[in-house]
Amino acid sequence: MKYSRTLFFVILFLFFSIYAYAQNTKPIADASVNRNVVAGQYTILFGSGRDDNGDNITYKWQLIEGPGGSLSELSRDDIPNPTFIPDIIGDYKFSLRTNDGEEFSVPSYVIITAHNADPDNTKPISYAGPDRSVNVREKANLAGSGSDADGN
Numbered sequence: 001m002k003y004s005r006t007l008f009f010v011i012l013f014l015f016f017s018i019y020a021y022a023q024n025t026k027p028i029a030d031a032s033v034n035r036n037v038v039a040g041q042y043t044i045l046f047g048s049g050r051d052d053n054g055d056n057i058t059y060k061w062q063l064i065e066g067p068g069g070s071l072s073e074l075s076r077d078d079i080p081n082p083t084f085i086p087d088i089i090g091d092y093k094f095s096l097r098t099n100d101g102e103e104f105s106v107p108s109y110v111i112i113t114a115h116n117a118d119p120d121n122t123k124p125i126s127y128a129g130p131d132r133s134v135n136v137r138e139k140a141n142l143a144g145s146g147s148d149a150d151g152n
Helices: 002-021
Strands: 028-030 035-038 048-050 058-065 090-099 108-115 125-127 145-147
Touching (some): 028 090, 048 090
Antiparallel strands (some): 028 048, 090 108, 125 145
């Protein structure tokens, strides 16, 4: 009787361990929002992901579509925020998937539209304020400013 009771609890423990392990949920990928950029300038993709089970996730970006003749490629495809330079005007469609070690997420897509810079537009000027030193956990108020010669 003593062994059968122990065996029963071991089997019960294994059953619930396997059941809990089998309850993995797919991770979630977010490739962020579609946006416009200037052709020929470094562009950052703002990806993120999460796993409701708390598993560590990895990232997998892929350029799905681009303008004909484009030679653009990602700086890396395995980080949340890779960069690329859109070399031709047009739409660049990327997919992002995350993986939790067991399965991939559903893909998330973003379209980056590259266009020519406006030749009549002057770049705005920004000033982040003076350099400052603060103590750890000390509240710091930041004050920046900017101007735009075109009034945009």
